[in-house]
Amino acid sequence: MSRFENKTILITGGSSKIGLAGAKRLVSEGAKVIITGRTEEHLIxxxxxxxxxxTVVMDNAEDDNSPERLVSVxxxxxxxxxxxxxxxxxxxxDIITxxxxxxxxxxxxxVVTPMLQMRALAPYINEGGSVLVTSSSAVYEGQPSISLYSASKAAILAAARSWAAEFAPRKIRVIHSFQAL
Incomplete structure (x- = not known):
């Protein structure tokens, strides 16, 4: 069964690890996939x-032009x-260092770039579409030496929860997944 036939899905950070695994699965089920990455070798x-x-897009999330670049694609x-x-x-x-x-x-x-990407790309998501936000189990674990990472992933998780309510009228589901650090 081709669950994603005639579907177009954009994955930021889709050129390696969990993003690439997801892209492979989506393509195997019929999707057209746009992936971004910042490493040329990974994209190739x-x-x-x-x-x-x-479709591959060289995109570094630290670049202020990322949202506009993705919209043009x-x-x-x-x-x-x-x-x-x-x-x-x-x-x-450690927070001290x-x-x-x-x-x-x-x-x-x-946090900032995914929020800007969501703002820019939201008008191009079809009614009934889906948004998946990768968070981390670190949000809940309280491990030492990752407070900064945990805080950033908690922030994007909170944003995703708010987006779920914001985009409900367009029947766009916004969900989050947890990646173990």
């Missing part, structure tokens, strides 16, 4: 693994049936 490898139903391909906000970074360290630049990077990549 992903293209080889995913075949003709993939979506405009060329057509509206989205699904959006998976998966791109993230994990930098550990973590510097402001690291804090800014972590919140930019894990």
């Amino acid at each position: 490898s992903a293209t080889e693994h995913l075949g003709k139903n993939v 979506v405009k060329k391909i057509g509206n989205l049936d699904g959006l998976w906000l998966n791109a993230a970074c994990a930098i550990g360290g 973590v510097d402001r630049d690291t804090m800014n990077k972590m919140f930019t990549v894990n």
Whole structure:
């Protein structure tokens, strides 16, 4: 059965790890997938693994132009049936040693950019579509040396919960998944 036949899904951070695994599954079930990544080698490898139903976009979540770049790709391909906000970074360290630049990077990549991407891409998500936001079990675990990461993932989790209510009138489901650190 091709559950995702004639569906277009964008996955940020889709060129490796969990994002790539999800992209493979979606393509195997008939989806056209747009994946983003910041590492050229990962994008090339992903293209080889995913075949003709993939569009790859070099995109670094630290880049202020990320949302506009993704919108321009979506405009060329057509509206989205699904959006998976998966791109993230994990930098550990005791709160005493973590510097402001690291804090800014972590919140930019894990919170600010996905929120800006959601704002920019929401008009292009079809009624009845879905949004998946990758959070982390670290939000609940209280592990040492990852308070910054945990806080950033808690923030995007809270945003996803609010988006679920905000986009309910358009029948767009917003759900979150937990990735173990």
